[in-house]
Amino acid sequence: MNETVQSTLEAAPTKPIERVLGSYSSGRSGVLVVVLGGLHGNEPAGIHAARRVLATLEREQPEMRGALLALAGNTAALAQGQRFIDRDLNRMWSEDDVRIAREAGGDDCRERGEQRALLAEIEPRLAQSWSQVLFLDLHSTSAEGPPFCLVGDTLQNRRIALRLKLPVILGLEENVEGTLLGHYGEQGHVAIGVEGGRHDDPRTIDHHESVLWTVLVTAGLLVEADLPEYARHRARLETAGAGPPAVLELLHRHAVEPGDGFRMEPGFVNFQPVEHGELRAGADGGQRIEAPRAGVLLMPLYQGQGQDGFFLGRRVRPFWLHLSTLLRRLRLGTRLQPAAGRAPRGRPPRRARGRPPRRALPLARALPPVRLPQGASRGRARLLHAQGGAAEAMSPMCLMSPMNPRRLAAASLAAALTIACSSASDGLRVLVPTVERAPETATAGFDHSHARWTALLREHVRPDGIDYRGFGKDIPAFDRYLAELQAVDRPELEGWTREQRFAFWINVYNAHVVRLIVDHYPVASIKDLGGTVFGRIWDKKIVPLPDLDPEGKGANLSLGTIEHEILRPRFKDARVHAAINCASVSCPPLLPEAFVAERLDAQLDAVMHAFVADPTRNRLDREGHTIHLSKIFDWFASDFERDAESVRAYVTKYAPADPKWIAGAKVKYRDYSWKLNDAAEK
Ligand SMILES: [Zn+2]
Incomplete structure (x- = not known):
């Protein structure tokens, strides 16, 4: 000392x-x-x-x-x-x-x-x-x-x-x-x-x-x-x-009011893991305070004054940080003019009274099902900074330099991208406004924001997988979304833009995969749901959109039909392979928001970037001069070759910083795990 x-x-x-x-x-x-x-x-x-x-x-x-x-x-x-x-x-x-x-x-x-x-x-x-x-x-x-x-x-x-x-x-x-x-x-x-x-x-x-x-x-x-x-x-x-996770997100604050008589039980330390329901503290009048969820204990209050009894946090995995970085960088195009906060051209920051501010929130925190204390989000607006979009590899000084014209152009090009906002009502998350209006020209009937699906995904997609059990508790909302999809008939669909149709089919596919698992939960693997030994789940006609049957026979669709007869051949964009999720550990993770027409290009870019950069799925081993790729690149090589001449070239295009070495690298394909991508029960 x-x-x-x-x-x-x-x-x-x-x-x-x-x-x-x-x-x-x-x-x-x-x-x-x-x-x-x-x-x-x-x-x-x-x-x-x-x-x-x-x-x-x-x-x-x-x-x-x-x-x-x-x-x-x-x-x-x-x-x-x-x-x-x-x-x-x-x-x-x-x-x-x-x-x-x-x-x-x-x-x-x-x-x-x-x-x-x-x-x-x-x-x-x-x-x-x-x-x-x-x-x-x-x-x-x-x-x-x-x-x-x-x-x-x-x-x-x-x-x-x-x-x-x-x-x-x-x-x-x-x-x-x-x-x-x-x-x-x-x-x-x-x-x-x-x-x-x-x-x-x-x-x-x-x-x-x-x-x-x-x-x-x-x-x-x-x-x-x-x-x-x-x-x-x-x-x-x-x-x-050293010791605790590198990045955590705050999930919960236990608010203490003066006179509560809040008393933390002795012996707790920062970063200590706690279980859901575990008793953590007491208060006057014999009230017992429990951790409302599992997490990492932060800042337990051991002093007389203070309004924060304790916080609970959770580890954020590098994959999600990376994905959220990408998504936020892409969104710069629409955020160069700050919506709130510092207004560079002498415009004072303005916020309508009584109306919750639109907020740009990080993906990392958006993912988990989190509820904040009432009012926690009040009076908060956030702006995404142009400087903040600088690439990870840039030196710190780059943070402070203005955006270079190319980056600016790229950002503006990402025009379809949207504003990352959440309804401030529950204080958290994320990528799309909860209520996102469909373009006026679109058919009035269908909600192209897929808001119901986004709400479900936000609630139940987690960094470590999909919370199928949680989805199972939201069946009425899930049914309403599926009913919206089902109400689309052929003339309506044909009146939509390409992006609206593309987004629709990706969401249809993902929603039905998730629902399939939810209906059979618990299951070890989606492959177990094929029925007989020879049955393949992909061929089962489980998607009730007979009017949209590509063969015109009025039959329900199978997942295989949607993937191989609609998504791949009609839209001819290999990024779709990072967008659809097959409920398995080796799949690219499900994006925690619906795909939407007006940001589709950016969303597809983001998920493919994130997929390629995710070392648990694609390992780019520069020293060993080998790229260990997901089987997806092997199975659908023709799609990737169509979009980029070769699989290597495709990977190079989406790889993180300085990927030139990949051109001459050896390609190996990794085993594919069909184990259910279930969010670990904590
Ligand atoms: Zn302090």
Whole structure:
């Protein structure tokens, strides 16, 4: 244990703390990093870390592109060593609260003055011309556990956060209203929160210090070569953050009201797995609080003040992060003009009162069946940033440069793509607006947004598979969707655009595969449903669309007919093989939203990109100079060769960064698992 650290930590509460801890710059333009410590008064570690970094900068005088500004948060509460005096300063950044603070007038609580003082330091600096502004908010927890990072899920937040090598938790701002990071994140700034460890653990200061150096380098303010200690800081974070999953999403917040008498049972730590129904806490009056679902426990409350009893999170797999990155990048075309938040052309952000904002939400969080507490989404709007679309491989500085014209063109070309919004009603997810109007020219009858199907998919498709049991609980809704499909007759279908028909048939196929499994659940494999030894499930006429029988005989359709007589030959697009799902482990995963005509091209691109990049299905082994491909590429080689000359060329087209080597690689095909792609029961 570092004794100097220990003594400053102990000394902290008794010393009055200045608002501006310090700043540093070499007078060069670049990125502004605003670091905050002690937004909660019992969490002074960030302040000590910022002071250490500032002292080093003053001593070493490295050249900085941009500027660092370090601020103390709740100075009054810091002096008392408690979380807050009257109100939690980190829950006062809703639009209304910030407006109140900006208006002249008496303070309604002690924290209002703190907030006003912070605004007075921050706002004038935001008006200067920075290539980017990054907020880093340093906190600590009352429970034991490794440090971690909390971000709203934008691509630019993610990219910086992932570089810290600490576990990254996505979705705090949807779960907690009125945080400072939420406020500045909404304005388009990078906003990273770090929980450095337990409040009184000296290592918490070390972690924060290493985080700050890493951010300064990653965001391009400093160069590694100027920092002899940098490798040590990187190693420190890597060690400290090892263990928990790399990325988690927040699923649940247990809200605590003042006077609840909430008491966490002793002994719980951050990242501890908990089971559904497991007793986690008690409250006054003998009330028992249970975890409403299985997950990873985060930030259990072991202190007197605070409105968050505990959070539950869940691991996000790399595949879904990748897919959501792709989808969000593709959507840039329609999001270059922010819908909310910072309006670049002097247009003030506007949001209709009383109407929930349209939100762009990450796929990762969209997938799971999650319910947020009522009102959790209120007052949140998000904008996708043009800069956020930069490719993963780009250096951090690229984040800050404007989109290059080619990328811009590509983004605009993806025009059919839509806006990722969700109804804010349940606070989560995702890719399509819940109510998406069909084009006016389309037949009025059919809902081309396939909204019912999207609603079901959002609820029951998970990163680890399909929750067939959950689908089984939604039979009435499922029936309504199937009835919509069934009501389509030939004249109606023939009046549709190609994209509307293509999307329709993909959804028909997927919905009937899922329904087939649901009706026979539990089953080990779809192949078990063929009936006799020689029966093949693909040939069973289970899809009641006799009017659309391609042979005109008025018979029900089989899945095989839809795939091999409609989807493949009529639409001639091999991406369909990543879009239809055969209920098996080796299939490309089911997209957690319906395919829709107006975004079909982007959706097909995204699922094929994700499929090719998914190492559990296609392994691109550069060192071994071999691509281990899914059997799908073998079975339907003719489709891929039609679209790209060769299977290799096709894979090259959809492979992640720098795939040129694939042209000369050996091709091997992997075994195909027909095991049911059932979401693991947790
Ligand atoms: Zn805090």
